[in-house]
Amino acid sequence: MDLLALADFNLVARHGGVGRAARATARPKATLSRRVAELEESLGCRLFERGARTLKLTEEGRALHERTAILLGEIDDVAAAIGAGAARPRGRLRISAPQVFAHVAMGRLSAHFALRHPDVQLEVTAEDRTVDLVEDAYDLVIRVNPRPDDDLTGRCFLHDRLVLVAVPTRPRPAAGEPVPAILRAGAAPTRPWRIQGAEGLAEITPKPILKLSSLIMVRDAVHTGIGAAVLPLSMVAHDIASGRLARWGDLAGGEVEIWALYTARRLLNARVAAFLDCLRDAFPTGTSDELSRFLA
Incomplete structure (x- = not known):
């Protein structure tokens, strides 16, 4: 052939x-x-x-x-590595990342990577759809809580969790009392929030008043005092620490893992390995506190 x-x-x-x-x-x-x-x-x-x-x-x-x-x-990949005389990263690196993570973190991460590896042409696309690495010609994808996939391998580089927050002046509702809620558009049908707080497990009934397509918009809306919302701890940790928002509790089962994935059927090329090193340097322990400090 x-x-x-x-x-x-x-x-x-x-x-x-x-x-x-x-x-x-x-x-x-x-x-x-x-x-x-x-x-x-x-x-x-x-x-x-x-x-x-x-x-x-x-x-x-x-x-x-x-x-x-x-x-x-x-x-x-082999030809590029041999042509470089070693495993020096060079060529094009295409990455797909979820919109929220891309908007709040990938700009700085990409700039740091470009300074380290000037011979790599990095392209980052912010999208929430599940891309196909081969069909869509991506080298690496970043996914939140990915489903098991035999064709992909990689590592979890960040851990986060979902928390329920509101402005401090909004009283926490009594049992059975609905609370005005800001939801992300496209989320699962509204069900009671099961919240783990200082007083144990409790259920809070959300009454949707806004549905927004971005968690950044949800956070901004919460700051106005119009309602409560479930958000990643990393996005609101500084607001909680400064007293701008109150943490009502942690969403039961709200653990979040952020993974960097590449196809298991390909050799790990120098460009992908270099970006994984960049993620490891930015988030050495992979905690939500690290991501919160990075965003700040």
């Missing part, structure tokens, strides 16, 4: 079309089309369904892309 044709096929598959691949890489469109056609001829099957304006992988094409994109990526 022609590796050059295979690489061009994966390039077209990743970008979703010959034209897009040609524009993204400044490669001649005719060359990419010819290489894909040659690969199809050598394999004796069609790899793309061609419409008037669309190009879609066939079942055979999808299987070939899923299995060979990783192998070609490993070849590129």
Whole structure:
């Protein structure tokens, strides 16, 4: 099998079309089309369904892309390391991170990383969807409380927990009394908050008055005194310490783990290893207090 044709096929598959691949890489469109056609001829099957304006992988094409994109990526990683004369990080590093963590932490983390590794072109995308590392061409993803995935490996670099907070002037409700609540949009159906406080386990019934798409907006709304909200401790620790917010208790089962994950089927390249080192240096113990101090 022609590796050059295979690489061009994966390039077209990743970008979703010959034209897009040609524009993204400044490669001649005719060359990419010819290489894909040659690969199809050598394999004796069609790899793309061609419409008037669309190009879609066939079942055979999808299987070939899923299995060979990783192998070609490993070849590129080895070649880059050898070309550098060592395992010096270089090239492009693409990271996907949840919006809240990206907005409050990734700017500074990325700047620190760039100063250490000027030969790496770091790209960070803030998004809450569960991306596919291979299909979406990411090297590393950051996820909160990720589900087990045999295709991914990595490490938990931060621990946090969810707490219920309100302004100090708002009295804590009596048993059975609902409290005005600020919720994150898209959260699970409203149920009583089970809170572990100094007096033991208690239930507080939220009465939704606002639904906001960002935890940062939720925090800002809580500061106005309009209602109570469940937020990560790291986001409100300084407000609690300064007396701007009161901590009513910890959400039962509200432990939070933040993981850095990469595909288990690829060699750990120098760029990913370097970013993991950056996370380890920023959060050596991985506690919510560390994240709170970092955010401050």
